[in-house]
Every structure is written in C-alpha cells, then in structure tokens.
Amino acid sequence: MSVAAAGPDEVASEGEGLSTRKKLGFLMLFRVVLITLVLGTTVALNYADPEILLSTRSIYLFAVIGMTYVLTLVYGLALQTGRVKRLHRFADLQIAIDLAMTTVLVHATGGIDSAYSWFYSASIIGAALVRGRRGALGIAAVSALLFSALVLLTRAGVVPPVLTPSRVSAITLTRQLVVNLAAFLAVGFLAAQLAAELSRAGERLEATRTVASDLAARSADVIRCLSSGLVTVDLDGRVTSWNEAAGDITGIPRSAAEGRPVREVLPALAPLLQQAEAGSALRRAEIALTHPDGGTVWLGLSTSPLTDHRAETIGHIVNFQDLTALREMSAAVKRSEQLAVVGKLAASIAHEIRNPLAAISGSVELLEPPTSSSAPPVPPLAPLAPLAALAPLTNDETRQLIGIVKREVARMNGLVTQLLDYARPRTMLATPLELGVLVRDTVLVFGQDRSFPGVSVQHDEAPAPVMVNADPEQLRQVVWNLIRNGAEAMPDGGTLQVSVRAVPASADAPAHAELVVKDSGAGIASDDVERIFDPFFTTKRRGTGLGLATVYRIVADHQGTIEVATAPGSGAVFTVSLPLAELPSPAAAQ
Numbered sequence: 001m002s003v004a005a006a007g008p009d010e011v012a013s014e015g016e017g018l019s020t021r022k023k024l025g026f027l028m029l030f031r032v033v034l035i036t037l038v039l040g041t042t043v044a045l046n047y048a049d050p051e052i053l054l055s056t057r058s059i060y061l062f063a064v065i066g067m068t069y070v071l072t073l074v075y076g077l078a079l080q081t082g083r084v085k086r087l088h089r090f091a092d093l094q095i096a097i098d099l100a101m102t103t104v105l106v107h108a109t110g111g112i113d114s115a116y117s118w119f120y121s122a123s124i125i126g127a128a129l130v131r132g133r134r135g136a137l138g139i140a141a142v143s144a145l146l147f148s149a150l151v152l153l154t155r156a157g158v159v160p161p162v163l164t165p166s167r168v169s170a171i172t173l174t175r176q177l178v179v180n181l182a183a184f185l186a187v188g189f190l191a192a193q194l195a196a197e198l199s200r201a202g203e204r205l206e207a208t209r210t211v212a213s214d215l216a217a218r219s220a221d222v223i224r225c226l227s228s229g230l231v232t233v234d235l236d237g238r239v240t241s242w243n244e245a246a247g248d249i250t251g252i253p254r255s256a257a258e259g260r261p262v263r264e265v266l267p268a269l270a271p272l273l274q275q276a277e278a279g280s281a282l283r284r285a286e287i288a289l290t291h292p293d294g295g296t297v298w299l300g301l302s303t304s305p306l307t308d309h310r311a312e313t314i315g316h317i318v319n320f321q322d323l324t325a326l327r328e329m330s331a332a333v334k335r336s337e338q339l340a341v342v343g344k345l346a347a348s349i350a351h352e353i354r355n356p357l358a359a360i361s362g363s364v365e366l367l368e369p370p371t372s373s374s375a376p377p378v379p380p381l382a383p384l385a386p387l388a389a390l391a392p393l394t395n396d397e398t399r400q401l402i403g404i405v406k407r408e409v410a411r412m413n414g415l416v417t418q419l420l421d422y423a424r425p426r427t428m429l430a431t432p433l434e435l436g437v438l439v440r441d442t443v444l445v446f447g448q449d450r451s452f453p454g455v456s457v458q459h460d461e462a463p464a465p466v467m468v469n470a471d472p473e474q475l476r477q478v479v480w481n482l483i484r485n486g487a488e489a490m491p492d493g494g495t496l497q498v499s500v501r502a503v504p505a506s507a508d509a510p511a512h513a514e515l516v517v518k519d520s521g522a523g524i525a526s527d528d529v530e531r532i533f534d535p536f537f538t539t540k541r542r543g544t545g546l547g548l549a550t551v552y553r554i555v556a557d558h559q560g561t562i563e564v565a566t567a568p569g570s571g572a573v574f575t576v577s578l579p580l581a582e583l584p585s586p587a588a589a590q
Contacts, residue, residue: 019202020087023130024079027094028072030129034122035068056162060108061116064101071097091130095139098123103146108162112151112176120147121187128191136195140188144181151177227321229299232306233262233273234315249299249322251292273303273316284510286323298323360408428471428557432581435466435475435513436500442479443498446487454493457483466502466513467581474554481547482517482574489521489572496520502580512560515576524566532564 042061075094084090102119109116120143128136153159155173223230229246233239242257252265263270268287282303289297301320305313443459468475479498486496497518505511524532533552555562559579566572 020091020130021079024075024087024091024094027091027126027130028075030122030126031068031098032072035065038116039065056108060105060162064105067101088131095123095127095130095135098126099139099142099146102143103150106147107150107154107159111154111161112173112180117147117180118183120184124184124187125191128195132199133192133196136191137188140184140191143188144184147180147184148177229318229320231257231262231266231318231320232315233318235313237262237270237273239265240315246320249320250289250297269301269318272301273318282510283505296324298327360405428474430469430471430558432467432469433472433475435468435470435515435578436462438472438476439479439498439500439515442476442483446480446483452487452490452493455487455490455496456494457496457498460497460499462500462502464502466500468513468558468578469581470558470578475558478551478554478576479515479517481551482515482576485547486517486519486521486572486574489519491521494520494571503577511580513578513580515578516573517576518571518573520571523568523570524564524572525568529564529566533562 039062042058071094075090078084079090099120102116102123105116105119106114124136124140124143127139131138150159151173154161223241223243226243226245229249230241230243231239231246232241239257239260239262242252242254244254246257247253250266257265261270262273266287266289268289272282272285272287282301285301287299287301289299291297299320300323301318303319304317306315306317308314440459440461443457446457483496483498490496497516499516501514501516503509503512503514533548535546535549552562555576555578561577563575563577564572565575
C-alpha cells in the first residue's frame, strides 16, 4: 500500500516519520532490556533450585521471553528494510501483542497472584513513549480491563487456571484488584503527563532548531553577499571560515584556506593577530598580499574578537577590503596635484627670482666700466635710473654693490635649494628609528644657532622609546623646519616647547607617534591657517614660503598627518602624527 493512500492520521510526514522511527527504536530497545533483566534475575535467583526453573510458571515465562526476542527481531528487520509505511499502526500492533503476551503470562503465573502483572505498566510506558498522552491513557484503560476480565473470568471458572488459584475471600480479591487497577491508572496518568511534557519539549526543541536553522541560513546568505572579505581564525591561529569575497579578493579559494594556519594563508596578518591581546580589536591596518597572478593586492582590514555564548574569546574575526584600486587612484591624484603644483611653482618662481636678478643686473651695470658708443646697449631686467646721471663709484660704493650681488645670489641659491627640496622626488629610505633621539639631537644642533637670541627650546622626552619607520634625513628636516619656524614666530624671544609621545589606539585612530612643537609667538591669523602649507605662502618679510610646504610633503610621504592649532596672541601648536613601527616579537627575533 502506498503512502498516498493512507489517511493523514496514519501516515506521518517526513519529519514526523523520522521522530516516530526513533521512538519505535527506543520502544524495542526498552522491551529487550526489560525482558533481559527479568530473564537474568529469574535465572540468578533460582539457579540453585532446578525444580523451580523447570516449573510450569518458569516455562511460561521463558516462552514469553523467547517469543519477545523473536518478535523484536522481526520488528527491527521490518523497520530497517523500510517495509513499514504506517508507523503508528505498526506501534499499535507491537503494544497490542505486548498486552496479549502479558495477559497470557499473568494467567499462566497465577492470575491475581502473579508477580508479572507489572508488565502492564511497562506497556503503558511504551505507549506513552510512542503514542503520547492519549496512547498512555488508552493503554492504561485497556490494561485495567484485561487484568480485571482475566481475574474475574478465572474466579468464575470461565477461563480455566493454569496453576491452582489461592482461595481468598471476595473482599481480599476486590482489594487486590482495586490496588492493581489503581496502579495501572496511576502509571497511565503519570506516563501521560510525562508524554505531554516530552511532546512540548520536543515542540520547543523543534522550534528552536527551526529558528537556529533560519538564523544560520540568513547568516550564510549575508556572509555570501558581502563584498568584503570575512575570515574567522581560532585561538590556535587556524582559519575556520573563509567567505567567497575573501577568495575573490585574495585569489585563494576556500578549500585552500580553511583549516590551514593563517600565517601560511595571509602571512602579513599573523603578526597583527599575535600582537592583539585577548578581547582587543584592531580598528584599521593595511597589509600587502602577493596575488597568485603575480600582482600586489593592498588590503585594508580590521579585527574584532570572536566570542561564544558564554562571552569567552574563541578566536578573531577579520574583515578586509581591497584597497588596490583606491591606492592607484590616490597615486594618480597625487601625480595630478604635483603637476598642478608645478604650474603654480612656475608662476611663483618668475616673481621670486625677478627681483634679485634685477638688483644683481643693476649692480653689475654700475660696476661695469663705460663702453664705446658703438657698442649695443644691454637691456636691463628692470627699470633702472639713467647711467649717464651717475657719478663715478668710490671703493665703498663698489664694495656695497658687490655685497648686494652676493646677498641676492645667496638668496636665489637658497630659494632654488628649497624649491628643489620641495619639488624634486626623493627616494625615501625608511628604517626603524627612535623619534625621541632624533628630536633630541636636532634640538641640540639648533641650540648652537645664534640667529635667534632670546629663544630657548624646552624638550620633553618620552618616558619610553617611540619607534617609527622613517627616512632619518627627511624626518630631521621636518623637525628642523618646525623648530626654526617656531623660533621665527618669536622675534622678541620666548620658549619653544618640543615633545614626543606614543599615543595608544582608540576607537577613532590606531596607535601612533606624535611630535608636538609649540611656540609662544603672536599666533597665526584665522584667514592664513588654511594656506600655511601652500607653496610660497608666507607672512614673514624674508620668508620663501617653502619650509612648511616641504614639511607637509615629507609627512604625507611617511603616511602621517600634520595639524596646527593657533589663536591670535597665544602662539601656534604644530602636531605631527606618524605610524608606529612594528617591532619584531621576541620569538621571531630568536
């Protein structure tokens, strides 16, 4: 008979069928264990008396036990081969056979005096397990009916007894009968209650399983749809999950990543995870990865702790994006800015160099001896007074003009030198260095400069070494220009404060080093603050406007930032932030 031909109450659904099959398996196991205990107990108690083991009571018992073993084997084979389609009817058949065999055993072992009437209770418990609350109450009622009918019919002589029944009064018989029936009904009600609780627990478990399955499916869909890479790593440093986006970005498939140590899959990520303490998070970092096709991929990543339901850290979650295109775009924008700066420099240079060249040209013409009228005149670079009106030069005037020429030549040389420092691309030779030592040495050198009388430098050293990756020469130029700029802002003297410190990571920024230069000058006008880093912008009478522009470029090349805080009359504070150097771990050093 096909499944479709059965009624809805007779044929379980796929999920229900699986549950009923398990319950039937427990029922058969329960039956076998119970019968085996009875057999073992009977043999053990009567082993010394063979006559009892060969008595009619024992023979019936052994026959029932043997039949139970055989039937259970048949039940198991039928269930295993899948021939049973109507599982509930199959369960009802087993319980009915159990009741029949129990009734035969009770009748053969003395009826109301039988020691095996409690087998009815075992059938009631089995019915509660398989058929639930209604099944338990129904089988309890059937057990009471069968036992009562057997006792009464045997007492009336309708059913001949196997053993000679004991002669008891009607009151004693009634009392024993009531006690057994009450026991059956009590077991039935208790089993029904337990079956109801089991059913509710099963429903709650199924609901929880459904919610968990839906949540897992949604989480898998969300992770699959992410455009950024998402990786989880356990505390042993092994990759436990690797989404599709991570494979697309890195070129490493999931099968080649999951289960492997992270130091083999993403070597640059392993030191970052080792440095992170339990429960800490890395807000922002960048690493370079060699793509299987040979190119370099830049990853911007963040990490956070992975916790279980007890809020205990069991690993790390790593989220990363591909920054390669962004870096290429940034490089293109930087090249465009450099080209724009070149155009601005061209206009500024023409203005800056014209004045000293005019002074030099005029001085040279005054020094030049008179020429014949036939010689063609040399056109001046700037309007000058008529030479014919000038009297012959004295030695002092000659020295003064020569001094003007030297001064203006030096001015142009300094201008061209600063211009080259600003505009000429230089190869940055970055190396780990202690920022505090470099600042201290630069402050000592500046202290030998007598060009700023009345200016004193106060250097506050950091309590611990502050290491950065930087080009020593370029970074020394940054410190020198900032100190000199602060000293120039105090023409009447004052105190220049220079300090270095390491700033720990926060929610807004990763850990970094800070160089702070604070002067006590007049401050910077609010209209000029946004322009102080522009080339050739200066408020000083003899400034070139390239010092702070050079500082800004060098700091940017070192992946750092520079900020200025100022108020009229309160001086200015320049703050340079640079990434901290990644020091090798002691284990790696060994």
